[in-house]
Amino acid sequence: MKYVDEYRDGKLAQGIAATIAREADPARLYHFMEFCGGHTHAIARYGLEDLLPENVRMIHGPGCPVCVLPMARVDMAIACARDPKVTLCAYGDLMRVPGSSGASLLKAKAEGADIRMVYSTLDAIRIAEAEPNREVVFFAIGFETTTPPTALAIRAAQKKRLANFSILCNHVMTPPAIRAILESADGSEADALRVEGFVGPAHVSTVIGTRPYRVFAETFGKPVVIAGFEPLDVAQAILMLVRQINEGRSEVENQYIRAVTESGNLRAQAEMADIFETRETFEWRGLGWLPDSALRLKAAYERYDAEKRFGLVDVPARDNPACECGAILRGAKKPRDCKLFGSVCTPDTPMGSCMVSPEGACSAHWTYGRFREAAKAAPQRRNVA
Amino acid sequence: MSLQQPIRRKLDLKNGRVDLSHGAGGRAMGQLIEDIFHAAFDNDWLRAGNDQSAFAAPAGRMVMTTDAYVVTPIFFPGGDIGSLAVHGTINDIAMAGARPLYLSASFIIEEGFALADLKRVAASMGEASRAAGVPIITGDTKVVERGKADGVFISTTGIGVAPAGLSLSSDAARPGDLVALSGTIGDHGVAVMSKRENLEFETQILSDSAALHGLVAAIMAAGGAGVRVMRDPTRGGLAATLNELAHQSGVGFEIEEEAIPVRSEVAAACEFLGLDPLNVANEGKLVAVLAPEVADAVLAAMKAHPLGLDAALIGRAVADDNRFVQMRTAFGGGRIVDWLSGEQLPRIC
Numbered sequence: 151m152k153y154v155d156e157y158r159d160g161k162l163a164q165g166i167a168a169t170i171a172r173e174a175d176p177a178r179l180y181h182f183m184e185f186c187g188g189h190t191h192a193i194a195r196y197g198l199e200d201l202l203p204e205n206v207r208m209i210h211g212p213g214c215p216v217c218v219l220p221m222a223r224v225d226m227a228i229a230c231a232r233d234p235k236v237t238l239c240a241y242g243d244l245m246r247v248p249g250s251s252g253a254s255l256l257k258a259k260a261e262g263a264d265i266r267m268v269y270s271t272l273d274a275i276r277i278a279e280a281e282p283n284r285e286v287v288f289f290a291i292g293f294e295t296t297t298p299p300t301a302l303a304i305r306a307a308q309k310k311r312l313a314n315f316s317i318l319c320n321h322v323m324t325p326p327a328i329r330a331i332l333e334s335a336d337g338s339e340a341d342a343l344r345v346e347g348f349v350g351p352a353h354v355s356t357v358i359g360t361r362p363y364r365v366f367a368e369t370f371g372k373p374v375v376i377a378g379f380e381p382l383d384v385a386q387a388i389l390m391l392v393r394q395i396n397e398g399r400s401e402v403e404n405q406y407i408r409a410v411t412e413s414g415n416l417r418a419q420a421e422m423a424d425i426f427e428t429r430e431t432f433e434w435r436g437l438g439w440l441p442d443s444a445l446r447l448k449a450a451y452e453r454y455d456a457e458k459r460f461g462l463v464d465v466p467a468r469d470n471p472a473c474e475c476g477a478i479l480r481g482a483k484k485p486r487d488c489k490l491f492g493s494v495c496t497p498d499t500p501m502g503s504c505m506v507s508p509e510g511a512c513s514a515h516w517t518y519g520r521f522r523e524a525a526k527a528a529p530q531r532r533n534v535a
Numbered sequence: 536m537s538l539q540q541p542i543r544r545k546l547d548l549k550n551g552r553v554d555l556s557h558g559a560g561g562r563a564m565g566q567l568i569e570d571i572f573h574a575a576f577d578n579d580w581l582r583a584g585n586d587q588s589a590f591a592a593p594a595g596r597m598v599m600t601t602d603a604y605v606v607t608p609i610f611f612p613g614g615d616i617g618s619l620a621v622h623g624t625i626n627d628i629a630m631a632g633a634r635p636l637y638l639s640a641s642f643i644i645e646e647g648f649a650l651a652d653l654k655r656v657a658a659s660m661g662e663a664s665r666a667a668g669v670p671i672i673t674g675d676t677k678v679v680e681r682g683k684a685d686g687v688f689i690s691t692t693g694i695g696v697a698p699a700g701l702s703l704s705s706d707a708a709r710p711g712d713l714v715a716l717s718g719t720i721g722d723h724g725v726a727v728m729s730k731r732e733n734l735e736f737e738t739q740i741l742s743d744s745a746a747l748h749g750l751v752a753a754i755m756a757a758g759g760a761g762v763r764v765m766r767d768p769t770r771g772g773l774a775a776t777l778n779e780l781a782h783q784s785g786v787g788f789e790i791e792e793e794a795i796p797v798r799s800e801v802a803a804a805c806e807f808l809g810l811d812p813l814n815v816a817n818e819g820k821l822v823a824v825l826a827p828e829v830a831d832a833v834l835a836a837m838k839a840h841p842l843g844l845d846a847a848l849i850g851r852a853v854a855d856d857n858r859f860v861q862m863r864t865a866f867g868g869g870r871i872v873d874w875l876s877g878e879q880l881p882r883i884c
Contacts, residue, residue: 151799151802151803151806154803154806158865158866159866160864160865160866160867163866163867164867167867194870195811195864195870196864196866196868196870197863197864197866197867197868197869197870198866198868199868200867200868200869201866201867201868381866497873516873517871517873518870518871518873519870519871520857520859520871
């Protein structure tokens with residue numbers, strides 16, 4: 151695959167890995183958080199951690215939109231879909247996200263709700279056009295990457311004068327989540343924040359640019375390197391973070407220069423600013439209620455707001471008390487530290503959000519990383535091969 | 536004076552549609568079976584017109600399998616539900632090291648299904664069965680009300696015979712055995728997906744749907760008792776097949792990503808769709824676990840067969856109580872290859 155394989159080259163990876171190993175100070179530990187699920191997935195899928203020295207460790211962050219969606223919002227979507235006149239359109243990875251008491255869109259669909267998997271917001275628009283007697287609701291989720299496509303759907307609905315289209319808006323913003331992680335440490339040793347630098351978002355940054363991350367480097371003293379989602383991108387970003395730490399620098403650097411600029415995509419930003427406004431507060435699974443962290447439709451677009459249209463309300467829902475998704479999303483704990491991991495909580499029967507999406511920290515560890523622990527527990531086993 | 540014979544109207548194969556009378560057991564059903572199915576499958580067993588067919592059982596171990604086909608869309612690049620229903624069942628028989636002998640076919644047809652499409656499906660089945668040398672010798676037809684099925688569903692049962700004493704079983708893989716794959720992975724699933732609404736690609740990717748008993752015969756001739764087990768990686772792809780074999784045999788597998796053949800257009804489509812080719816279905820490929828001493832001979836035999844040109848040794852079985860399937864990535868790291876959770880591509884076979 152042209153323009154893809156180049157970023158997965160094993161020989162180049164060995165070279166970067168050797169440089170990281172040479173430059174990383176063996177006397178200290180380097181803990182970096184990759185914010186995005188896309189990075190988590192790349193690290194796990196290509197086995198990147200095998201190439202890093204023991205003292206450079208990656209902590210999986212909360213940048214997986216499915217993982218941070220709170221149960222209450224899943225419950226709200228299910229309630230909306232149960233309305234016989236509603237057709238709920240959702241991205242495929244939302245189908246299995248657990249709501250309260252084990253409910254999910256997949257189960258609601260089996261019980262008769264009209265829920266359809268779409269690949270694009272415009273698929274939902276097409277359904278609304280083709281079936282004017284159905285109330286078509288798009289279950290909008292995601293960070294700044296998926297917000298512009300939702301804005302595009304609102305524009306399309308406006309242009310086509312669709313009276314039967316609305317969205318259930320759950321769009322969230324990246325910088326407030328990073329801030330929450332930096333401010334979350336409660337001072338106890340168990341919950342101490344170990345993150346010394348961030349591999350910054352790839353696709354999100356194509357939209358918002360590099361500027362919004364400056365505060366983390368300048369005020370919080372944490373280096374940020376924006377990186378692409380290919381494994382070589384991540385490896386290079388880790389090297390850049392090691393160098394910043396070694397040189398005592400704390401800057402926003404851009405590894406993903408082939409796609410990200412300082413200002414980002416101004417047209418997408420303008421569309422978002424025109425259609426959406428910031429919510430006072432919004433619940434994030436694992437991070438709690440974060441001020442100014444999510445978007446809703448402006449009053450001028452409220453006819454497209456499913457929450458208003460169907461009088462949907464947020465009914466607080468509680469996660470399983472043993473679920474450690476919160477601490478895992480903040481980087482304070484690892485999937486293995488959770489009692490539920492691998493016993494009652496697996497990708498087939500996810501209890502917590504980190505297990506649902508393949509980009510979630512627990513799911514990625516379950517799918518790709520477990521053997522490392524098994525190998526460590528029984529080192530002779532690998533010699534048999 | 537003889538009674539006047541009623542005029543027998545021909546089926547309107549151009550614009551006609553299946554209606555409930557075609558499944559009601561009357562003349563209409565008889566005509567549908569005769570004009571479409573018997574015409575397409577044409578053989579002495581069907582011409583005898585019995586509700587069953589009799590045949591002499593050859594010496595050896597009889598092997599039997601059954602499978603239902605509900606793929607959507609019914610016609611996809613490189614095949615259709617009819618040829619798939621023949622190939623898939625033949626392959627399940629062949630994986631036992633057996634020679635497939637006969638097939639049965641039953642059809643559940645939705646009211647309103649176009650007769651032209653039914654004829655096309657039947658013709659494709661007939662062609663696939665003749666090409667494979669495995670006749671369809673008995674069958675059944677049901678018609679259900681509109682909305683109770685989706686176009687046509689087909690079930691086929693196959694019977695075959697394996698040499699006495701041969702028992703290929705999924706618990707037979709041993710540490711040290713080598714794993715051979717007969718060709719590129721992911722073609723079928725991506726071909727079906729590409730035909731789906733909104734997901735048309737510029738390059739046409741064809742399903743690999745094919746009957747593998749010829750390839751199996753070549754493998755058995757070259758490998759003999761060194762062939763431990765064979766399986767066709769259909770739903771769930773290569774990842775599911777290796778995990779099943781690992782669990783049933785109580786071993787682990789270690790495979791090399793770089794050794795696994797994937798067409799570049801399939802890799803690109805998977806990239807675009809967020810799929811992993813390891814999880815995508817195949818309908819004309821097989822995995823063979825081989826004793827190391829026969830591996831080279833079997834690989835050569837596979838490569839000499841038209842359906843095994845891209846065959847490769849992709850890894851080996853290892854002692855592992857966890858029964859993990861591990862892969863060395865082309866990038867240089869390692870990872871687990873797990874079963875897929877949930878459904879990646881609904882209704883691909």
